[in-house]
Amino acid sequence: MNAPILSATGLVRRFGERVAVDGFQLEVKRGEAVGLLGPNGAGKTTTISMLAGLMKPDAGVVRIDGVSFEGEGDPRKQWVGLVPQELALYGEISAMENLRFFGALQGLTGSKLATRCGEVLEIVGLSSRAGDRVKTFSGGMKRRLNLAAALVHDPELLLLDEPTVGVDPQSRNAIFDNIESLRRAGKTLIYTTHYMEEVERLCDRVVIMDHGRVIADDSLAGLRQRASSAGRLTLELSAAAATDARWLDAVRSLDGILGAELTGSTLVLEAREVHSGAARALDCLAAHGVRVTGLASHQARLEDVFLQLTGRSLRDG
Amino acid sequence: MNRLTQLRALIRLDLRLFLSDRRALIMLFVVPIGIASFMGSLFGGSGTKNGKSGAAGGGGGMDLVLVDEDDSAVSRGVVQSFASDANFHVQVTNSTVAKDWVMTGKRPVAVLLPKGFGADVLPGLFDSKRTPELTVWHDPGRSMERAMVEGILVPKVIQSVVANAVNPELGREQIRKGLARLDARAAAGTNASGDKLLRELMTRADDFLASRPAGSLLQSSGTNSGPASLPLPFKTQSVPLTKSRGGEYNGYAHSFAGMGIQFVLMSLLDMSIGLLRDREAGMFRRLRSAPLTRATWMLGKVGSFTLISLGSLVGCFAFAMAVFGVRIEGSIAGFVGCLICVSLMAACLALAIAAVGGTPAGTRGAGIAVLLLLVMIGGAWVPTFVFPRWLQSVSLMTPTRWGVDGLDAMTWRGLGFDAALAPIGALLGFSVLLAGIAWLRFRWDDE
Ligand SMILES: Nc1ncnc2c1ncn2[C@@H]1O[C@H](COP(=O)(O)OP(=O)(O)OP(=O)(O)O)[C@@H](O)[C@H]1O
Numbered sequence: 142m143n144a145p146i147l148s149a150t151g152l153v154r155r156f157g158e159r160v161a162v163d164g165f166q167l168e169v170k171r172g173e174a175v176g177l178l179g180p181n182g183a184g185k186t187t188t189i190s191m192l193a194g195l196m197k198p199d200a201g202v203v204r205i206d207g208v209s210f211e212g213e214g215d216p217r218k219q220w221v222g223l224v225p226q227e228l229a230l231y232g233e234i235s236a237m238e239n240l241r242f243f244g245a246l247q248g249l250t251g252s253k254l255a256t257r258c259g260e261v262l263e264i265v266g267l268s269s270r271a272g273d274r275v276k277t278f279s280g281g282m283k284r285r286l287n288l289a290a291a292l293v294h295d296p297e298l299l300l301l302d303e304p305t306v307g308v309d310p311q312s313r314n315a316i317f318d319n320i321e322s323l324r325r326a327g328k329t330l331i332y333t334t335h336y337m338e339e340v341e342r343l344c345d346r347v348v349i350m351d352h353g354r355v356i357a358d359d360s361l362a363g364l365r366q367r368a369s370s371a372g373r374l375t376l377e378l379s380a381a382a383a384t385d386a387r388w389l390d391a392v393r394s395l396d397g398i399l400g401a402e403l404t405g406s407t408l409v410l411e412a413r414e415v416h417s418g419a420a421r422a423l424d425c426l427a428a429h430g431v432r433v434t435g436l437a438s439h440q441a442r443l444e445d446v447f448l449q450l451t452g453r454s455l456r457d458g
Numbered sequence: 459m460n461r462l463t464q465l466r467a468l469i470r471l472d473l474r475l476f477l478s479d480r481r482a483l484i485m486l487f488v489v490p491i492g493i494a495s496f497m498g499s500l501f502g503g504s505g506t507k508n509g510k511s512g513a514a515g516g517g518g519g520m521d522l523v524l525v526d527e528d529d530s531a532v533s534r535g536v537v538q539s540f541a542s543d544a545n546f547h548v549q550v551t552n553s554t555v556a557k558d559w560v561m562t563g564k565r566p567v568a569v570l571l572p573k574g575f576g577a578d579v580l581p582g583l584f585d586s587k588r589t590p591e592l593t594v595w596h597d598p599g600r601s602m603e604r605a606m607v608e609g610i611l612v613p614k615v616i617q618s619v620v621a622n623a624v625n626p627e628l629g630r631e632q633i634r635k636g637l638a639r640l641d642a643r644a645a646a647g648t649n650a651s652g653d654k655l656l657r658e659l660m661t662r663a664d665d666f667l668a669s670r671p672a673g674s675l676l677q678s679s680g681t682n683s684g685p686a687s688l689p690l691p692f693k694t695q696s697v698p699l700t701k702s703r704g705g706e707y708n709g710y711a712h713s714f715a716g717m718g719i720q721f722v723l724m725s726l727l728d729m730s731i732g733l734l735r736d737r738e739a740g741m742f743r744r745l746r747s748a749p750l751t752r753a754t755w756m757l758g759k760v761g762s763f764t765l766i767s768l769g770s771l772v773g774c775f776a777f778a779m780a781v782f783g784v785r786i787e788g789s790i791a792g793f794v795g796c797l798i799c800v801s802l803m804a805a806c807l808a809l810a811i812a813a814v815g816g817t818p819a820g821t822r823g824a825g826i827a828v829l830l831l832l833v834m835i836g837g838a839w840v841p842t843f844v845f846p847r848w849l850q851s852v853s854l855m856t857p858t859r860w861g862v863d864g865l866d867a868m869t870w871r872g873l874g875f876d877a878a879l880a881p882i883g884a885l886l887g888f889s890v891l892l893a894g895i896a897w898l899r900f901r902w903d904d905e
């Protein structure tokens with residue numbers, strides 16, 4: 142009963158010389174919501190493809206409810222609903238026709254199909270536009286339909302690949318509401334995103350990947366724990382210090398200082414540990430004759446943990 | 459997994475997408491019908507048989523202007539002979555108008571039958587000074603038509619002359635004139651010794667001629683009447699070597715087959731390119747996340763493409779039948795078989811081109827070039843029987859040739875079902891080959 146609904150072990154996937162996924166490991170329990178975070182090109186989509194059975198791994202195994210898919214036509218694929226990163230919809234036909242088509246591919250027929258199509262349109266709030274051609278939809282509406290198309294066959298496991306990309310805040314909220322209600326309904330989610338806030342809101346577990354590898358796999362609480370000691374220092378300097386910044390390299394090379402950025406007369410430091418970091422930085426600045434006129438520190442957010450782990454920010458790749 | 463449900467959904471989707479695409483509909487119904495109508499009228503129109511059902515504005519027959527300044531029995535016979543020939547669409551007018559029409563290119567050829575033509579044409583045989591002269595005005599750019607008219611003028615004039623020379627009415631008129639002369643001599647008391655016998659002979663001859671219907675002197679079967687229908691001393695028979703049950707070359711039947719196939723291929727290529735675009739847009743990721751096999755998917759594509767092609771060809775031929783009187787003179791089963799196999803072949807060809815092309819941009823350019831070549835060599839534009847022999851052999855290697863030939867055989871050539879077997883077999887063979895290429899080369903994943 143408590144066998145993981147999804148287990149992936151040692152997944153490797155290469156594209157020519159490039160290793161897109163390199164030993165990916167994941168086990169997800171029924172009803173869990175896992176956020177899969179990573180910068181551009183980290184290998185998230187490639188991983189999702191392998192989990193959904195779209196792509197054969199070069200090495201490693203994926204098991205859904207304990208078994209691997211056998212071939213493209215494996216009926217167990219109905220367990221999985223994939224929300225692709227791209228909008229995969231036919232613009233020339235109506236929302237309802239799109240859903241009917243995707244539902245039929247999943248083997249639904251007759252009244253079951255009709256009922257489910259109506260239900261998912263209701264879920265994503267597009268019932269009133271059911272008969273309209275999809276190309277007349279707004280971007281946010283298309284995103285919602287893109288989600289709905291993965292739900293028609295009522296899958297147990299949902300793989301969401303950046304389902305809110307390029308969406309306005311209002312539609313994003315609507316999509317979040319949908320996903321939250323799916324969670325409450327007991328569905329298992331794997332949610333890929335660049336946005337830590339989304340993960341904080343939707344998931345109870347975070348997997349961070351970079352360069353095809355899992356570099357953190359922890360509960361939200363656990364990650365917060367890691368973040369607690371890390372932090373940022375903001376120092377206001379005298380104008381004279383700002384014009385001649387030869388001291389900056391010295392600060393950067395300090396132990397426990399992860400980054401230093403000077404903007405005008407404001408110096409922002411990322412410190413592995415706020416208090417010791419502050420002490421070292423102030424000493425160093427004093428030694429270089431830099432006068433500090435103000436100091437503020439603040440606790441790291443999860444985003445900063447990401448920076449700390451990968452050395453790069455979530456969204457500039 | 460319910461393969462049939464999936465297959466039905468795939469086919470229905472394509473038909474639905476096709477019907478919602480106005481451009482595709484125009485490409486498959488309006489454009490081929492328009493172009494085929496035009497090409498059909500250029501290349502021979504409908505044969506004599508179907509000439510009567512030509513569209514308004516003279517769908518059948520070549521335009522010919524006649525000017526009859528003679529207005530004799532012979533000249534009228536010539537005019538009537540042309541008028542009753544379905545190969546011509548005849549207008550009679552005066553010389554000024556005729557010359558103007560030809561000069562401005564409105565009509566290709568005009569023939570002037572000058573005054574005295576009827577009276578001089580027979581004596582002219584023996585006296586070259588009296589030989590009448592027919593004038594043929596023609597558009598310098600239309601020498602084909604001129605040659606055709608000049609060629610056909612000869613038998614038509616001879617026909618009319620002969621018919622009038624042996625016309626019983628004319629004979630009886632001669633007899634009446636003779637009898638009147640005898641009467642006059644008797645009245646004047648100057649009758650010769652043989653007059654009684656002569657009168658007897660003439661009266662008998664008159665009775666004989668009176669018992670014959672006009673124009674029947676040389677034609678005992680007598681089904682036709684009128685002076686112009688007298689047979690020539692020789693017969694011509696055009697032999698389009700393939701003719702068996704009654705077909706004559708029908709430009710419309712051919713052009714609708716050719717253009718139908720051409721635009722079906724173009725449209726299906728367009729749809730295959732759409733598949734490549736779908737793939738680039740990530741649509742296949744969603745399709746493949748379902749328990750759908752590549753085989754089911756491809757079968758769905760072949761199925762929907764074949765149906766769309768069938769719809770278009772049936773539409774084209776229905777139009778050609780309704781408007782241009784094209785008929786399936788041969789086997790109906792053969793015709794249907796050819797239509798289905800042509801459609802199947804077109805579906806497989808389009809998929810194969812897209813499979814080899816790989817990307818939408820790459821496929822479009824090369825694909826259109828390949829199609830045009832196949833369509834041209836296959837005889838969709840002009841019938842292959844006008845090709846030099848080497849090209850005819852080359853064209854046998856194109857599936858389009860077999861498609862056009864099969865449809866031609868079942869329409870205007872009027873051949874039986876057995877004549878459809880070779881085209882059907884060849885088309886099926888090409889379909890298998892092309893489907894194989896599509897199967898091996900079409901990538902449906904992102905790798
Ligand atoms: N079809 C492909 N052919 C070649 N290389 C590929 C292909 N798909 C992905 N890659 C490469 O694999 C790596 C991982 O790509 P992937 O799309 O999985 O990243 P991602 O984490 O989803 O990025 P993003 O956040 O931008 O969507 C990248 O370096 C990418 O260039």
Ligand SMILES: [Mg+2]
Binds near residue numbers: 185186187226302
């Ligand atoms: Mg991605």
